[in-house]
Amino acid sequence: MTDFKRPSGRKFEDPRPMEAEAGVIGKADGSARFKIGDTEAYAAVYGPRELHPRFLQDPKTGILRCNYNMLPFAGDGSRVRPGPSRRSKEITHVTQSALRPVVDLSDYPNTVVDVFIELPQTDAGSRCAGICAAAIALADAGIKMKDMVSSVSVGSVEGNLLVDLDGAEEHMNENEGTDIPIAYIPSTEEITLLQMDGKILKDDLAKALELVKPALNKIAEVQRQALHKKYNSEIKE
Amino acid sequence: MNQEMKEHVKQALKQGKRLDGRALDEIRPIKIQTGIISTAEGSAKVKFGDAEVLAGVKMALEKPYPDTPEDGVLMVNAELLPLSSPEFEAGPPSIESIETARVIDRGIRESKTIDTKGLCLEKGEKVWSVAVDIVPLNFDGNLIDMGGLAAIAAIKTARYPTLNEDGSVDYHKRSENKLELANVPIPITVCKLGDLFIVDPTEQEEKAVDTRLTITTLDENTICALQKGGDVPLKVEDVQKMVELAFKSAGEIRKILAEVN
Amino acid sequence: MGELIAKERTIVVPGQVIAKGMDFLPSNGTYRKGEDVIANRLGMLNVEGKVLKTTQISGRYIPQQGDTIIGKVEDILMSGWRLDINSPYSAVLPLKDASFDYIAKGADLTKYFRLEDFAVAKITNVTSQNLVDITVKGPGLKRLRGGRIIKVSPHKVPRIIGKKGSMVSMMKKATDCKIIVGQNGLVWLEGEPGMEAITVQAIKKIEREAHISGLTDRVKKFLEEKTGKTINLEELQNTNNNHNTEEGETQ
Numbered sequence: 001m002t003d004f005k006r007p008s009g010r011k012f013e014d015p016r017p018m019e020a021e022a023g024v025i026g027k028a029d030g031s032a033r034f035k036i037g038d039t040e041a042y043a044a045v046y047g048p049r050e051l052h053p054r055f056l057q058d059p060k061t062g063i064l065r066c067n068y069n070m071l072p073f074a075g076d077g078s079r080v081r082p083g084p085s086r087r088s089k090e091i092t093h094v095t096q097s098a099l100r101p102v103v104d105l106s107d108y109p110n111t112v113v114d115v116f117i118e119l120p121q122t123d124a125g126s127r128c129a130g131i132c133a134a135a136i137a138l139a140d141a142g143i144k145m146k147d148m149v150s151s152v153s154v155g156s157v158e159g160n161l162l163v164d165l166d167g168a169e170e171h172m173n174e175n176e177g178t179d180i181p182i183a184y185i186p187s188t189e190e191i192t193l194l195q196m197d198g199k200i201l202k203d204d205l206a207k208a209l210e211l212v213k214p215a216l217n218k219i220a221e222v223q224r225q226a227l228h229k230k231y232n233s234e235i236k237e
Numbered sequence: 238m239n240q241e242m243k244e245h246v247k248q249a250l251k252q253g254k255r256l257d258g259r260a261l262d263e264i265r266p267i268k269i270q271t272g273i274i275s276t277a278e279g280s281a282k283v284k285f286g287d288a289e290v291l292a293g294v295k296m297a298l299e300k301p302y303p304d305t306p307e308d309g310v311l312m313v314n315a316e317l318l319p320l321s322s323p324e325f326e327a328g329p330p331s332i333e334s335i336e337t338a339r340v341i342d343r344g345i346r347e348s349k350t351i352d353t354k355g356l357c358l359e360k361g362e363k364v365w366s367v368a369v370d371i372v373p374l375n376f377d378g379n380l381i382d383m384g385g386l387a388a389i390a391a392i393k394t395a396r397y398p399t400l401n402e403d404g405s406v407d408y409h410k411r412s413e414n415k416l417e418l419a420n421v422p423i424p425i426t427v428c429k430l431g432d433l434f435i436v437d438p439t440e441q442e443e444k445a446v447d448t449r450l451t452i453t454t455l456d457e458n459t460i461c462a463l464q465k466g467g468d469v470p471l472k473v474e475d476v477q478k479m480v481e482l483a484f485k486s487a488g489e490i491r492k493i494l495a496e497v498n
Numbered sequence: 499m500g501e502l503i504a505k506e507r508t509i510v511v512p513g514q515v516i517a518k519g520m521d522f523l524p525s526n527g528t529y530r531k532g533e534d535v536i537a538n539r540l541g542m543l544n545v546e547g548k549v550l551k552t553t554q555i556s557g558r559y560i561p562q563q564g565d566t567i568i569g570k571v572e573d574i575l576m577s578g579w580r581l582d583i584n585s586p587y588s589a590v591l592p593l594k595d596a597s598f599d600y601i602a603k604g605a606d607l608t609k610y611f612r613l614e615d616f617a618v619a620k621i622t623n624v625t626s627q628n629l630v631d632i633t634v635k636g637p638g639l640k641r642l643r644g645g646r647i648i649k650v651s652p653h654k655v656p657r658i659i660g661k662k663g664s665m666v667s668m669m670k671k672a673t674d675c676k677i678i679v680g681q682n683g684l685v686w687l688e689g690e691p692g693m694e695a696i697t698v699q700a701i702k703k704i705e706r707e708a709h710i711s712g713l714t715d716r717v718k719k720f721l722e723e724k725t726g727k728t729i730n731l732e733e734l735q736n737t738n739n740n741h742n743t744e745e746g747e748t749q
Contacts, residue, residue: 024374024375025320025321025374025375026287026375026377027321027322027323027375027376028320028323029556029557029558030556030557038275038276042320042374043320044320044321046319046323047558047586048558048586049323049558049586050586050587050588062586067319067327069318071291071293071370071372072293072295072314072316072368072370073274073276073277073280073293073294073295073368073370074274074276074277074293075276076276076408076409077408078295078297079295079297079368079370082314082316082330082370083329102512104538108586108628109627109628110628111586111587114319116318116319116320116327117320118318118320118372120274120291120293121274121275121276121277122276123275123276139511139512139539139540140540140556141556141557141558142539142540142541142554142555142556142557142558143539143557144538144539145512145513145538145539146512146513146529146536146538147512147513147536147538148511148512148513185513186513187513187515187531187536188531220513224511224513224514227509227511227540228509228511231509231540231555231556232508232509238614239612239613239614239615239616241643241644242644242645242646242647244644245644245645245646245688246646248691249691249694252690252691252692254691254692254695255695256646256694256695256698257695257698258692258695258696258698258699441646
């Protein structure tokens with residue numbers, strides 16, 4: 001069990017190499033690109049803006065609305081048909097729930113903040129990458145939020161708990177094992193997204209949730225750095 | 238755009254100047270990057286100034302359509318992502334995205350850029366399908382030209398997935414085999430405002446112009462697709478001038494594309 | 499004793515701990531969690547004694563009473579016009595604030611403002627329900643004819659205007675363009691086509707380099723290179739005759 005080697009040579013608790021950039025979509029109010037391994041997500045925030053039709057409006061607060069979408073060539077297998085699928089609708093739904101706890105739109109009643117998440121390429125962990133990009137984009141848009149939301153998956157392959165499964169590992173995982181995407185608020189360590197595929201022993205779940213924390217904190221740092229980089233390069237020189 | 242502002246654009250054009258200071262027949266600085274999407278057999282990112290378009294090619298082994306058992310399948314699609322502009326809405330494809338896709342598709346299909354017969358492995362059983370998808374990341378006008386260039390750059394650099402000896406396909410491993418291109422269709426959209434013509438319109442310019450004509454060319458002499466847009470009619474002399482401009486601009490783009498391999 | 503962790507006038511991001519200790523007080527853009535004061539918005543940190551707040555540096559324009567803004571007519575109502583003011587909320591221009599003329603009930607309102615017209619207007623009222631009222635009665639306020647509109651970040655507007663309008667005056671002087679800067683991030687300009695393009699480039703340059711010191715000199719140099727004119731900054735300061743300027747941030 002202990003002589004298991006990850007195909008990428010990573011340590012069990014290590015996420016893949018990351019890149020993050022804020023302000024990549026010129027017309028958006030906030031935007032970001034987040035790449036982890038070969039999974040890449042763009043997010044653009046538009047708003048707060050007027051919400052139509054009117055019956056969707058909430059007079060007490062603005063509404064956060066997300067849209068997760070894989071580009072047709074982003075999948076590992078065959079072409080992804082454009083337009084919403086059951087999968088993308090569900091991910092959109094859990095992405096919203098993952099982000100809403102940190103976002104405060106009470107200053108903008110009756111409005112909507114739209115977050116469009118597009119993935120040009122994926123190699124496992126696409127919903128997590130989408131959430132990471134969306135959180136940077138929301139901050140870039142000047143939205144009031146008490147913290148970042150950082151997200152990555154943890155899983156077990158052949159009885160080993162691994163952080164941030166890549167495509168190859170997910171593949172090894174097909175029969176046994178499990179994949180648990182997690183999003184959390186770094187300052188409070190509260191979980192805002194938790195899903196699971198497969199089987200896990202209850203003791204292992206607790207271990208997995210512990211094991212993934214350093215990676216989540218590292219991701220949060222990468223997210224914050226992306227913002228610092230954009231705005232500090234504007235300041236100094 | 239209101240009439241007075243449209244007039245303002247027109248007056249500037251009369252003095253040979255665009256809103257961004259370009260000459261009437263000047264394309265924004267072009268950048269092409271290829272092989273950037275790990276999950277696509279071919280991919281390209283094309284920038285005209287700050288505008289940015291992405292194209293990806295997916296190839297798969299499929300059963301051919303019953304009425305064309307010896308032909309591979311070619312498909313070109315475009316989607317105006319709401320991510321790229323506040324004016325694009327989520328939902329079913331808009332007429333703009335359909336038109337963009339169809340004009341680009343026509344340029345590639347009708348000129349037989351890809352020999353669909355050459356995509357056939359086993360008549361009636363196994364053919365390659367080639368799906369090209371085009372999306373703007375940063376939208377600022379001229380989507381047909383940018384998308385057409387991105388599509389052809391992605392196709393040009395695409396490599397087949399590996400075909401195993403038992404006939405199965407390994408989509409994770411790309412072979413050295415490239416898609417063969419019989420020619421290189423380049424769409425150029427020429428816009429008309431008053432009696433003036435411009436190429437590579439920005440989003441603002443697209444709102445100001447009366448009409449447009451997309452002319453897709455294959456070389457210095459051959460046109461392979463046309464599409465007129467806008468409600469203002471064109472005279473035959475206009476068409477001739479627009480065609481001349483399109484050949485000139487396509488020549489400039491061809492030079493840049495020749496460097497892409 | 500508490501400890502200030504982030505430096506004054508640096509960028510702080512959501513979730514970043516700015517200070518530790520109960521003697522620091524959270525304000526706009528910050529909140530307290532336990533002993534810590536944390537940023538809840540991207541912004542630049544201001545330390546005022548023990549009070550920690552941030553200045554917003556990104557995001558959409560939020561209407562404020564007294565602001566001069568540029569809006570676009572998007573609807574003609576029974577009793578006035580609705581304008582898009584590049585903000586989460588649109589504004590209403592009531593009949594009585596549209597013209598010094600008496601506008602009779604049932605008059606053809608398109609005589610005053612048509613759809614897609616732009617206007618420089620002043621915000622007269624913002625209610626708690628975010629209803630925004632504007633007027634075009636007042637010095638410098640009017641319907642804008644012709645010209646063109648560009649969008650900039652509303653947070654960069656003070657720098658585009660400059661100290662006592664110095665930056666915008668310099669651009670006007672160098673390019674002979676008419677320039678009106680709305681606090682909502684819309685800028686109207688009109689001039690000779692080549693000069694207009696130079697003005698746009700200069701504005702984009704200011705937007706990009708807003709926080710880098712020596713901005714005025716760099717913009718001056720840029721304008722001189724592009725227009726071939728020599729700009730005398732002192733002369734400009736004396737002949738400052740601006741309409742809708744507000745005091746820019748000091749460097």
